[in-house]
Amino acid sequence: MDTITNKQRILSFYKLIVGQRKVELIPEFICEDYIQHNPTVKQGRAGIIEMINYLKTLPPPPVGAKSPIIRAIQEGDLVVTHLDITFMGKRMAVIDLFKLKDGMLAEHWDVIQEMPDQTGMAITATNGTAEINESASAIKSKEIVERFYKAVIQKVPVINLVKPDYIEHDATVIESGKSLDAYWSDDNSRQIKIHRIIGEGNFVVVQSEFKRADKAFVFYEIFRVEQEKIAEHWSVRQAIPDGIKPAAMF
Incomplete structure (x- = not known):
């Protein structure tokens, strides 16, 4: 099929x-x-x-x-x-x-x-752009996201990879008052392991796990790419239950 x-x-x-x-x-x-x-x-x-x-x-x-x-x-x-x-x-x-x-x-x-109570808010955890630009290259979109992750993990500046007016849907990042890359880079305790990167057109999904203070989390993110830059970002995270090996959830 x-x-x-x-x-x-x-x-x-x-x-x-x-x-x-x-x-x-x-x-x-x-x-x-x-x-x-x-x-x-x-x-x-x-x-x-x-x-x-x-x-x-x-x-x-x-x-x-x-x-x-x-x-x-x-x-x-x-x-x-x-x-x-x-x-x-x-x-x-x-x-x-x-x-x-x-x-x-x-x-x-x-x-x-x-989800937090976001009644009346213009930006919520799930709203925003939904239509995929099928004419965009999924390969190129994935490359942009991979470069972004590499920069964040290596704690080097994210140069020309995020639009100045990008839209953030993660309430935790919004409340921090920081950009997405700064929020991640400033979290020195977070250890990220990427499992899959999936792309269609200008949308990219990253399936990963991260550890913070010896607690493991399942972490999924959706990125929308526009003009070869990250334009919008959503995420969902969940703590891996005690007694469950992280590998079982990936």
């Missing part, structure tokens, strides 16, 4: 199985040996079946409700989705990463973070 079909397949999975709770369709979407990297969910189809059966006990989404999927980014057999969901009275930012095999969901990673 080509990459566009892979993205459409994921969107259909959300609509039919997660949204409409059609558990009977799971064998049509999920590989029997589906690998789950969320330590709270069972492996294989059993974990998805259990999740959907639980959702069936909750009120269904209102008719005409806005889709929680804000962005969907694909590269080859990998599809990333950025969601804004409300669950059990809490508003969550979620990033899911799926790997597909012959059109079937074969592997899944995710990260979930409770």
